[in-house]
Amino acid sequence: xxxxxxxxxxxxxxxxxxxxxxxxxxxxxxxxxxxxxxxxxxxxxxxxxxxxxxxxxxxxxxxxxxxxxxxxxxxxxxxxxxxxxxxxxxxxxxxxxxxxxxxxxxxxxxxxxxxxxxxxxxxxxxxxxxxxxxxxxxxxxxxxxxxxxxxxxxxxxxxxxxxxxxxxxxxxxxxxxxxxxxxxxxxxxxxxxxxxxxxxxxxxxxxxxxxxxxxxxxxxxxxxxxxxxxxxxxxxxxxxxxxxxxxxxxxxxxxxxxxxxxxxxxxxxxxxxxxxxxxxxxxxxxxxxxxxxxxxxxxxxxxxxxxxxxxxxxxxxxxxxxxxxxxxxxxxxxxxxx
Amino acid sequence: xxxxxxxxxxxxxxxxxxxxxxxxxxxxxxxxxxxxxxxxxxxxxxxxxxxxxxxxxxxxxxxxxxxxxxxxxxxxxxxxxxxxxxxxxxxxxxxxxxxxxxxxxxxxxxxxxxxxxxxxxxxxxxxxxxxxxxxxxxxxxxxxxxxxxxxxxxxxxxxxxxxxxxxxxxxxxxxxxxxxxxxxxxxxxxxxxxxxxxxxxxxxxxxxxxxxxxxxxxxxxxxxxxxxxxxxxxxxxxxxxxxxxxxxxxxxxxxxxxxxxxxxxxxxxxxxxxxxxxxxxxxxxxxxxxxxxxxxxxxxxxxxxxxxxx
Numbered sequence: 001x002x003x004x005x006x007x008x009x010x011x012x013x014x015x016x017x018x019x020x021x022x023x024x025x026x027x028x029x030x031x032x033x034x035x036x037x038x039x040x041x042x043x044x045x046x047x048x049x050x051x052x053x054x055x056x057x058x059x060x061x062x063x064x065x066x067x068x069x070x071x072x073x074x075x076x077x078x079x080x081x082x083x084x085x086x087x088x089x090x091x092x093x094x095x096x097x098x099x100x101x102x103x104x105x106x107x108x109x110x111x112x113x114x115x116x117x118x119x120x121x122x123x124x125x126x127x128x129x130x131x132x133x134x135x136x137x138x139x140x141x142x143x144x145x146x147x148x149x150x151x152x153x154x155x156x157x158x159x160x161x162x163x164x165x166x167x168x169x170x171x172x173x174x175x176x177x178x179x180x181x182x183x184x185x186x187x188x189x190x191x192x193x194x195x196x197x198x199x200x201x202x203x204x205x206x207x208x209x210x211x212x213x214x215x216x217x218x219x220x221x222x223x224x225x226x227x228x229x230x231x232x233x234x235x236x237x238x239x240x241x242x243x244x245x246x247x248x249x250x251x252x253x254x255x256x257x258x259x260x261x262x263x264x265x266x267x268x269x270x271x272x273x274x275x276x277x278x279x280x281x282x283x284x285x286x287x288x289x290x291x292x293x294x295x296x297x298x299x300x301x302x303x304x305x306x307x308x309x310x311x312x313x314x315x316x317x318x319x320x321x322x323x324x325x326x327x328x329x330x331x332x333x334x335x336x337x338x
Numbered sequence: 339x340x341x342x343x344x345x346x347x348x349x350x351x352x353x354x355x356x357x358x359x360x361x362x363x364x365x366x367x368x369x370x371x372x373x374x375x376x377x378x379x380x381x382x383x384x385x386x387x388x389x390x391x392x393x394x395x396x397x398x399x400x401x402x403x404x405x406x407x408x409x410x411x412x413x414x415x416x417x418x419x420x421x422x423x424x425x426x427x428x429x430x431x432x433x434x435x436x437x438x439x440x441x442x443x444x445x446x447x448x449x450x451x452x453x454x455x456x457x458x459x460x461x462x463x464x465x466x467x468x469x470x471x472x473x474x475x476x477x478x479x480x481x482x483x484x485x486x487x488x489x490x491x492x493x494x495x496x497x498x499x500x501x502x503x504x505x506x507x508x509x510x511x512x513x514x515x516x517x518x519x520x521x522x523x524x525x526x527x528x529x530x531x532x533x534x535x536x537x538x539x540x541x542x543x544x545x546x547x548x549x550x551x552x553x554x555x556x557x558x559x560x561x562x563x564x565x566x567x568x569x570x571x572x573x574x575x576x577x578x579x580x581x582x583x584x585x586x587x588x589x590x591x592x593x594x595x596x597x598x599x600x601x602x603x604x605x606x607x608x609x610x611x612x613x614x615x616x617x618x619x620x621x622x623x624x625x626x627x628x629x630x631x632x633x634x635x636x637x638x639x640x641x642x643x644x645x646x647x648x
Contacts, residue, residue: 201475206478210457210461210464210478213452220448224432224446225432225448225462226432226436226461227461284450
C-alpha cells in the first residue's frame, strides 16, 4: 500500500495565508503598491536620513507631477484593456500649441491654454476614433499616432523652443510655489493631485466609471448588458487626451520651457507607473490611486538610489525588476477562484 | 412506407393541459438571418404565451442561438417581424429589447467578472444617489444598490450568496448563473430568455436553476429556455419548439411526445406532421408547400438510411 503523505500543519497554514493574501490583494488592488511605497520609503530613509528631508520630499513630488498626470490618462485607457504609446507625443504637441500660439501668434494666455487642451482632446479623439470605428488594436493605433503626433509637433514648432519669459503668466502658473509647512509644492502638483481625486471619483462612484471597468473586463458582456461600449471607449480616449493637455500645462510650469525635447521617455514611463500601481494590462482591474503610488515608487527609487550614492543605472535596473514583479503579481492575483 | 407510419405515429403537438389563449406575449413571424453564405435562420416563427415555459431545442447549428439573439436584440433579423402583445416591435440593440421588457441570460452570462455582485446586477442601469451628489456629480447610490441586490437574490431563493461586494469571478459556476438569472428576473417585466442556463452546472446547481425557472413561471412571467438537456427540458417546459437546420421543425409538448421522439425530430430522423404549422402561417401557402417538400426530401433520405440499417 502507498502511504498518503499528509501535509503538515505548517505547510497548510502557510498555504492558507497565501490564499488569504491573494484574496485581500484581489479585493484591494492598491494595497500592493501602497505597501511597496511605504517599505521603500522606510528602507531609503534608513540608508540615508536625508531622504525624509522636507526639501527632498518636496522635490520628489514636484518631479513626479508630469509623469503622474500622464499616467492618469494611461490608467483610464489600460482599464479598458487598451494601451496608449502616444501619451508623451500628445502632451508635447499640446504643449507646443499652447506656447507657440501665446508667444508667437499673440493669442491671449487663457485662450492659448484652452487651445492646447483642445489639441490634447483631439489627439485622444483620433486614437479613440481609430480604435472604435476602424476597429484597430490600440497598440497599433497609438504606435502610429506616436510618430504622427511627434512629427506634427516638430513640423508645427520647427523644433524651436519657447522660453518662459516669452509666455503669458497663466502658462507658467503651474510652476508657482505653494508652501505647506516645511514642504514646498507647486500649483502643478496640486493640480495633479486634484486630477487624481476627480478621476478616482469618476471611475469608482459614477455609472460611467462602472462602464469603463465593465468594458475593459469583458467588452462583449458589457455590450450585452446594454452598455454602449464604443461610446465609453471614445469618451475614455478623449478624457485621457484632455488630461494629457493638462499634463502639458504642468510640464511648462515645471521646466520653464516648451520644447520638443521634453518627455522623451514619458510614453513608456507612464505605462511603467500604471503597471507598478497594480492596474492590470488585461483591463478591468486597478485604480488611478494605485497609479499615483506607482509613479511615486519610481520616483522614490530614483531619489533614494541617488542619495544612497549608488550609480543611477541601478535605478533603471530596479524599475525593470519592479515592472516584472508587478505583472507577475497581477497574474497571480487574477488566478483567484472561489 | 415505414416513414409515413412513423410520421403519423408522431402526432402534432396539442397543448397538454396548458391553456394557451389570447395574444402571445412574444411572437416571431418568419425570421430570416444570414451571415454571408451561412443561413442562420430560414424563416422561423414562434409564439410565447403568458405564464408558460417554452423550451427551444435543436442540434448544434440549428439556429437556436441566432433565434434568441434576434428576440433579445443582440442581432437584427434580415426579414420577418417580432411582435409583443400583438404590436410590432423592432430591436436595434439589447437595450431596446430590455426596454420592451425582455431580459436575456446569454450562455456567456454577460457578467463582468471583476465587478462585484451588486454592480453586475445593476450593470447598465445603475441607480444614482438621490441627493445633490447624485444630481450634480452623478454619484451612484452604491449602498442602496447593494441592499436592493441582496433583496432581489433573497426573493429568488438564492440564499448561498450573502456578500454583495464579492467579485463575480470569485463565485462558483452555479452562483454566477444565479446572479445572471437574478439580474434577468429582477428586471424582466415581460419575457425572460435563458440560453443554456445549466450547461456548465452540476446536478444540484442545475436543480436550483430549474426551480428558479418554475418560480418565474409561477409568478406569471413567460420563459424561453434553450437547452441541450432533454430530461431538464421535459421537466420544466410546457411546450417545446424544435429547431432544425435553421427552420422550425415543429412544436411539441412533454405530454404529446417522448424524449426519443423529440430527439428524432431534432436530428431529422422523423418529421412532425404540421411541423410547418407556424412557418406556413407566416410565409403563406406557397412557401409552406415548398418547406414541406424540402422536409419530405430530407426525411426520404434519412428514411432510406434507417431502412438499410434495419
